[in-house]
Amino acid sequence: MIHLNALSxxxxxxxxxxxxxxxxLPGATVTGGGGADWLSATDPAALLQGGxxxxxxxxxxxxxxxxxxxxxGIDTVQSWAGRQVLPAHVENLQLMRGAQSGLGNxxxxxxxxxxxxxxxxxxxxxxxxxxxxxxxxxxxxxGNGSDAITDFAPGxxxxxxxxxxxxxxxxxxxxxxxxxxxxxxxxxGGEKLVLRNTLASxxxxxxxxxxxxxxxxxxxxxxxxxxxxxxxxASGLGTTWKTTYKINDQLRTLSSxxxxxxxxxxxxxVDPFSLAGGVLDIAAAxxxxxxxxxxxxxLITTARSFAQRYGYxxxxxxxxxxxxxxxxxWLLPADGTWPPEIDIFEVLGDNTTTAYATLRSTxxxxxxxxxxxxxxxxxxxxxxxxxxxxxxxxxxxxGQAVAEAATPADMHIPMYLLLNLAVGDxxxxxxQYAPGMPTGHMQIDYVRAWQYGGGTVTGPGDVAAFGxxxxxxxxxxxxxxxxxxxxxxxxxDASGLSTAGTHTIWGSPLGSLxxxxxxxxxxxxxxxxxxxxxxxxxxxxxxxxxxDSFVIIKGGLVTGDLIIDFHLNRDDGGEHDxxxxxxxxxxxxxxxxxxxxxxxxxxxxxxxxVSGKLQIQIANGSGHLGSLDVVxx
Numbered sequence: 001m002i003h004l005n006a007l008s009x010x011x012x013x014x015x016x017x018x019x020x021x022x023x024x025l026p027g028a029t030v031t032g033g034g035g036a037d038w039l040s041a042t043d044p045a046a047l048l049q050g051g052x053x054x055x056x057x058x059x060x061x062x063x064x065x066x067x068x069x070x071x072x073g074i075d076t077v078q079s080w081a082g083r084q085v086l087p088a089h090v091e092n093l094q095l096m097r098g099a100q101s102g103l104g105n106x107x108x109x110x111x112x113x114x115x116x117x118x119x120x121x122x123x124x125x126x127x128x129x130x131x132x133x134x135x136x137x138x139x140x141x142x143g144n145g146s147d148a149i150t151d152f153a154p155g156x157x158x159x160x161x162x163x164x165x166x167x168x169x170x171x172x173x174x175x176x177x178x179x180x181x182x183x184x185x186x187x188x189g190g191e192k193l194v195l196r197n198t199l200a201s202x203x204x205x206x207x208x209x210x211x212x213x214x215x216x217x218x219x220x221x222x223x224x225x226x227x228x229x230x231x232x233x234a235s236g237l238g239t240t241w242k243t244t245y246k247i248n249d250q251l252r253t254l255s256s257x258x259x260x261x262x263x264x265x266x267x268x269x270v271d272p273f274s275l276a277g278g279v280l281d282i283a284a285a286x287x288x289x290x291x292x293x294x295x296x297x298x299l300i301t302t303a304r305s306f307a308q309r310y311g312y313x314x315x316x317x318x319x320x321x322x323x324x325x326x327x328x329x330w331l332l333p334a335d336g337t338w339p340p341e342i343d344i345f346e347v348l349g350d351n352t353t354t355a356y357a358t359l360r361s362t363x364x365x366x367x368x369x370x371x372x373x374x375x376x377x378x379x380x381x382x383x384x385x386x387x388x389x390x391x392x393x394x395x396x397x398x399g400q401a402v403a404e405a406a407t408p409a410d411m412h413i414p415m416y417l418l419l420n421l422a423v424g425d426x427x428x429x430x431x432q433y434a435p436g437m438p439t440g441h442m443q444i445d446y447v448r449a450w451q452y453g454g455g456t457v458t459g460p461g462d463v464a465a466f467g468x469x470x471x472x473x474x475x476x477x478x479x480x481x482x483x484x485x486x487x488x489x490x491x492x493d494a495s496g497l498s499t500a501g502t503h504t505i506w507g508s509p510l511g512s513l514x515x516x517x518x519x520x521x522x523x524x525x526x527x528x529x530x531x532x533x534x535x536x537x538x539x540x541x542x543x544x545x546x547x548d549s550f551v552i553i554k555g556g557l558v559t560g561d562l563i564i565d566f567h568l569n570r571d572d573g574g575e576h577d578x579x580x581x582x583x584x585x586x587x588x589x590x591x592x593x594x595x596x597x598x599x600x601x602x603x604x605x606x607x608x609x610v611s612g613k614l615q616i617q618i619a620n621g622s623g624h625l626g627s628l629d630v631v632x633x
Contacts, residue, residue: 003110003128006146006184006194011110011128013092014054014076022058036073050075059084066090083373086111086123095120098134101373108145122147131157140164140193142555143609148194154202160209162400163583164188165536165556167213169205170458170496175518175536176200186499186518188536188555189612209394209401212385214582215533215551216312217515218456218491223306223417223449227280234267236304243273247303247336247416253293260324260425260433261297262289272298272421278445282421284325285439294433298442299420307334307414311451313344314385314396315419320440321378324433325349326422327442329384331415340410344395345384348430349440352378357395361408369395369403381445389452399583419444457481457492466490466508477501483508484526490514494521495535511546516556534561543567547576552614554583557604559612565619569628574620580631590630597622 001013017038021030027045035053044063054073057066062081068089076092077084079100086093086105093102093109098116104123111120113132120129121139129138130150135157138149142163152159164187166172175186183195183203195203225240234250236242243265245251252263261284264270269289274281284297319327326349331342343358353376358368374397375382385396390412395403421442424430457463460470460479467486472479478501483490490508495517497503502520505512511528514521516535523532527545534541534556541550542564550563567575581590581604588606595601598618602625604611616625 003150004148005108005126005128006148006192007126009108009126011091011108012074013110014056014074017056057090095132098132140187142187142189142191144191146187146190146192146194148196149198150196152195152198152207154198154204154207158207158209158404159193160401161187162211163555164211165553166495167210167215167217168493168495169208169210170493171517171535172208172210173200173203174496174499176203186536188518188558206392209404211401212312212314212387212396212399214399214553215515216450217513217533218453218493219312219450220453221448222308222311222451223302223447225447227275227278227444227446230273230275230280232265232273232300234265236301240302240305241300242303242305243299243301245299245301247334252289253291254422257422258425258428259326259422260293260428261295261421261423262291262293263299263420264289264296265298270296272296280444282419282442282444283439284320284421284423284442294425295423297421297423299418301332301418302416303332303334303418306449307416308449308451309412309414310388310390311449312385312387313417313449314383315344315447316381316383316445317419318381318441318443318445319347319349319352319377320421320442321349321352321376322434322437322440323350324424324428324430324437325440326424326428326430327420328422329417329419331386331388331417334414334416340408340413342386342388342393342411342415344386345397347377349378350430352376355384355397355402357403359393359405359408359411361410363409364406367405369405371395371397371402381443417447417449419447453491455491457490458496473501475501479503481505483512486510489528493517494519497521499537507544534558540564543577545575547578549578549580551580551582552604552611554581554604554606554611557611557614561612561614563614563616566616566625566629567620568618568623568625570620571628577629578631579616579625579629582633584632588632590625592624600624 002010015036017036019037022040023030024042026043028041029047030039031049032051034051038056039048040058044061047065048057049067055075058078060080066087070089075090078094080096083101085103094112098114101119103121106124108125109127112130115133117135119137124144126145127147137158139160177184178200181197183198183200185193231239232241233239234244272283282298287296315329328346329344339360341360346356353374355371360366387394393405426432463470468483484506486508489510490512492514497519499519504522507525509526512530515533516539518536520538522540524542525544529546531549532541533551540562567577569576584606591605593601602614
């Protein structure tokens with residue numbers, strides 16, 4: 001059978017087997033011939049080795065090794081394992097029992113699910129994905145090519161976009177085109193997603209899981225702890241953090257959880273908290289304490305200083321490894337009731353590639369999501385985020401959505417923040433700590449919160465409320481949004497505007513925050529401090545007066561983007577603009593490409609990925625952008 005991928009290239013399935021090879025022996029090696037072979041083994045240490053023909057490998061355990069030669073026919077893995085990664089040189093994967101996950105390789109693969117809640121990720125290459133019956137999840141990662149989904153079911157299946165500079169469903173809808181029976185979503189960077197036999201009009205925001213917006217566009221930051229200092233006390237009175245449980249009480253362990261730690265602080269003996277380089281370290285270590293528990297550790301809460309209903313909450317944390325360690329980031333009601341409870345993450349120290357996200361409710365069933373196959377959360381810092389809205393709660397790890405649930409009826413009240421490093425004792429969920437286990441460290445780089453805003457221009461209908469005007473140009477698709485006489489600061493999200501024509505935006509003299517999108521945008525700021533966030537379309541930007549910020553999110557830079565009037569930092573008290581780069585790796589750098597005098601070209605190099613090229617015109621003399629002009633993160 002032939003399937004066309006998103007680039008209309010034919011992908012073939014394997015021929016039906018004519019030869020059958022199998023073994024139940026421990027550590028067996030099963031070798032095929034040169035024809036269409038079926039190979040199978042039951043022992044996890046077995047090796048299956050195909051030949052030149054179309055081979056089919058049947059596996060019940062993903063530890064079984066499969067060796068296939070390059071260009072050795074069209075091969076298929078049929079897997080009954082919970083998770084299967086397609087080996088090198090094998091083209092196709094079939095998940096056989098349902099409720100499985102499958103990951104492709106660098107080839108153009110065909111991945112097929114079965115009747116159940118399957119998760120498919122084609123990996124690199126231009127793949128064809130078929131979920132089968134049941135609520136399936138399709139993961140589409142930036143830089144991994146263009147994929148086609150053959151059987152997407154709106155309202156049942158989900159698309160999980162990762163790394164793409166699309167942060168709202170309006171932006172996704174603006175990137176959609178209908179071609180016959182198929183919907184194509186332009187993802188940027190020349191990549192696209194094709195949904196076969198699916199109408200764009202049938203898709204809703206519930207069908208697409210989007211990355212967390214690193215710019216938090218249109219939101220107001222309500223809490224920011226960067227740990228340049230540490231304001232804490234056992235009572236929480238007059239300090240940012242409270243180091244004991246409850247709001248009015250000062251509990252120092254949760255015996256109901258069978259925990260082995262005493263939550264200490266300097267006021268009662270051992271101080272588990274230390275600061276270094278803007279990072280708070282919570283140490284869980286063996287030691288004496290008033291309750292006679294084996295460990296001393298630390299807890300911080302905002303029970304007396306900060307609570308919020310709805311919003312986005314995020315912490316950047318490095319976690320400990322070791323049996324019994326039990327770090328968490330969670331929310332509890334500010335009125336002191338329990339439940340409800342929202343757990344942003346819990347991680348067990350003997351399995352630091354898995355995280356748990358939980359809702360505990362009186363009005364709905366308790367729900368825990370297990371997120372598997374993560375990078376080692378004890379091997380460096382990772383971000384854990386929560387989007388809490390009136391109808392939906394979503395969890396994020398490293399900016400990518402990992403779980404979603406409807407907001408229960410009892411979760412519409414303000415909640416406060418907690419972060420802690422518990423230690424399990426006998427009978428606890430993580431199990432008893434290992435004898436002789438060394439000190440564990442939970443390191444917290446920051447804790448932040450934002451509140452969703454409501455005052456954003458998203459189209460012509462919003463313009464008058466901001467004191468602006470809207471004019472459609474002669475071509476019938478291009479338009480002008482004029483806020484040059486507005487008496488308010490402007491927040492405008494152009495990511496949902498049409499991809500046809502060019503959208504011109506004149507900013508407010510009191511300052512503007514504008515996001516581009518898949519369409520072409522020309523922006524001219526006023527005399528105030530402006531921020532422009534580049535989108536997937538072509539953008540020409542003039543900051544105007546003030547100290548302006550130009551923001552590029554990974555995946556959101558297009559060759560031909562232009563900043564017309566960048567003011568370098570001259571350390572003379574004059575205007576100073578900033579180029580801010582978000583979502584890139586720790587080793588990413590801004591690279592000068594070409595140019596002389598005031599007109600220069602740059603690109604961002606992030607590992608083996610190179611962005612589009614950005615042209616910058618220097619407005620205050622000559623010289624290249626330096627460390628004071630460019631900010632990562």
